[in-house]
Amino acid sequence: MPRVTIRDVAERAGVSMATVSRVLTGNYPVPHTTRAKVLRAARALDYVANPHARALVGAGRKTVAVVLRQVTSPFYAHVAEGVEAEASAHGWLCMVGTTGGDPQRELDFVQLMREEGTRVVILVGGVVEDDAYRQRIARYAHALDAAGARLVLCGRPSPDPELPVQVVMFDNEAGAHAMTGHLLSAGHRRIVFLGGLPGNTALDARVRGYRAALAEHGLPPEAGHVVNCGLGRAAGRRAMAELLARRRDFTAVFAGDDMVAAGALRAIAEAGLRVPDDISVAGYNDIPLAEDFNPPLTTVRTPAEELGRAGMRLALRGPEDTDGAPLVLGSHIVVRDSVAAPRRPADDEPRTR
Numbered sequence: 069m070p071r072v073t074i075r076d077v078a079e080r081a082g083v084s085m086a087t088v089s090r091v092l093t094g095n096y097p098v099p100h101t102t103r104a105k106v107l108r109a110a111r112a113l114d115y116v117a118n119p120h121a122r123a124l125v126g127a128g129r130k131t132v133a134v135v136l137r138q139v140t141s142p143f144y145a146h147v148a149e150g151v152e153a154e155a156s157a158h159g160w161l162c163m164v165g166t167t168g169g170d171p172q173r174e175l176d177f178v179q180l181m182r183e184e185g186t187r188v189v190i191l192v193g194g195v196v197e198d199d200a201y202r203q204r205i206a207r208y209a210h211a212l213d214a215a216g217a218r219l220v221l222c223g224r225p226s227p228d229p230e231l232p233v234q235v236v237m238f239d240n241e242a243g244a245h246a247m248t249g250h251l252l253s254a255g256h257r258r259i260v261f262l263g264g265l266p267g268n269t270a271l272d273a274r275v276r277g278y279r280a281a282l283a284e285h286g287l288p289p290e291a292g293h294v295v296n297c298g299l300g301r302a303a304g305r306r307a308m309a310e311l312l313a314r315r316r317d318f319t320a321v322f323a324g325d326d327m328v329a330a331g332a333l334r335a336i337a338e339a340g341l342r343v344p345d346d347i348s349v350a351g352y353n354d355i356p357l358a359e360d361f362n363p364p365l366t367t368v369r370t371p372a373e374e375l376g377r378a379g380m381r382l383a384l385r386g387p388e389d390t391d392g393a394p395l396v397l398g399s400h401i402v403v404r405d406s407v408a409a410p411r412r413p414a415d416d417e418p419r420t421r
Contacts, residue, residue: 072115072214081109114211130160132188132380133181137169142355143325143372147192147222150376158384160188171204178208182215188383192222192376194240194270202227209233222379224269225394234382235394236375240270243368243399244277247322247350250366250401252285255409256320256348262307262332263324264296271299271324274352278322299324304331312339319347319410326351326358329365333406344408354402364404371397 074092078085083106091098091106098106109115134151136144152162163186167173174191181189189212195201205227212219213232221235251259261278265271279292297307304323308331311318323329329351336343343349343363351358354369378395 072113074115076113077106077109077115080113081106130158131163131184131186132160132190132383133163133165133177133186134190134192134376135165135167135174135177136192138166139164141327142357143353143370144192146355146372147376147379150373150378151190151380152376153373154377154380158380160380171200175204175208178212182211182217185215186217188218188220188380190220190222190376190379190383191224192379193224194268195224196265196267197225197227197269198267205233206231218383220379220383222375229392234379236378236382237394237396238270238370238375238399239396240273241277241280243352243370244274244322245281246277246399246401247352247366247368248278248281249285250403251320251322251348251350251407252281254320254348254407257287257291258318259291259293259320259322260311260318261292261294261322261324262297262304262311263299263328264294265298265324266296274324293318297328299328301327301331301334304328305335306331308332308335309338312336312341320407321347321349323349323351326353326355326365326367329358329367329406330361333361333365343406345411348407348410350407358402359404361406363406366404366407367402368399369402370399 074085074088078088081088083102087098087102088106091103092110132151132155134148136148139145139148148164155162165177167177178189189208209219209231219233221233221237223237225237226233226235248259259282261275263271264275275294279289282292283289295307295311297303304327308321312335321332323332329349332349333343336347336349341347349365351365351367352370353372354367358365358367375397378397382395
């Protein structure tokens with residue numbers, strides 16, 4: 069995709085390049101009608117000032133923008149901290165923006181970063197990968213590339229291997245497979261996955277790992293039970309309470325992340341049950357508070373800070389120094405006190421007189 073130049077904007081607006089420059093820099097007074105004409109032309113052509121040219125005149129800095137769903141999530145906060153630490157070590161300035169999961173806010177933020185000459189944009193976290201998302205990422209990637217900037221995806225895949233993006237992520241499927249295997253090896257056969265979100269790239273992979281482990285241990289497909297409640301403590305608490313009200317035949321819960329697990333722990337306690345005596349609970353991500361839960365949470369450790377650092381290092385290396393393949397970081401199980409062998413149902417216990 070060829071980069072739109074100031075000459076293209078001038079030709080479309082029917083003015084000189086000097087006039088376009090005056091409008092865009094705001095250094096000289098320009099008649100209102102002329103200014104409006106130039107800005108309409110720039111928007112129509114999706115023009116973004118060349119950040120390298122701006123740097124030559126003293127504008128522009130080595131900046132990286134991290135775009136998160138929310139900063140209140142410990143996982144997202146640690147990814148951002150990793151980006152900032154790596155950026156600072158190389159003399160870069162880091163900015164953080166949140167979207168609340170709104171695609172339009174994400175689009176607006178990326179556009180703003182283009183206009184400000186930001187050299188690296190890092191999008192963090194799993195997403196629902198539909199046609200709209202694929203089109204949006206393709207637009208970001210080509211527009212940033214045309215402006216001489218980089219797009220890095222942290223914790224989410226590229227929808228097209230041909231896009232000018234770099235990817236760093238976890239093997240979510242392998243992590244979920246390992247945790248489900250851990251629960252199975254403890255003796256559990258009725259395990260609920262709490263926190264699915266169909267279409268979400270991270271959670272779908274975790275569900276696949278969960279189902280694959282069940283199948284490898286000889287359990288039928290119907291043994292898998294996925295509760296699609298999404299992520300967050302409130303979602304986990306609500307879904308767990310509803311599940312306990314409907315059925316009590318499961319012995320373990322594998323939560324989609326640690327905050328879902330936190331909500332599940334609360335709902336189990338409110339139902340008068342104990343973890344792990346009545347129900348075992350496992351999580352995902354190993355946020356710092358996981359070891360302070362009651363009881364301390366068995367979970368899959370994903371190095372969130374290293375994810376951010378690795379994303380920044382990829383951006384600094386440049387496309388010519390990489391093979392284009394996603395960088396996949398490892399994860400492992402952290403065993404604490406929230407998982408134990410299941411108690412045998414009362415009607416299976418030996419009778420004594």
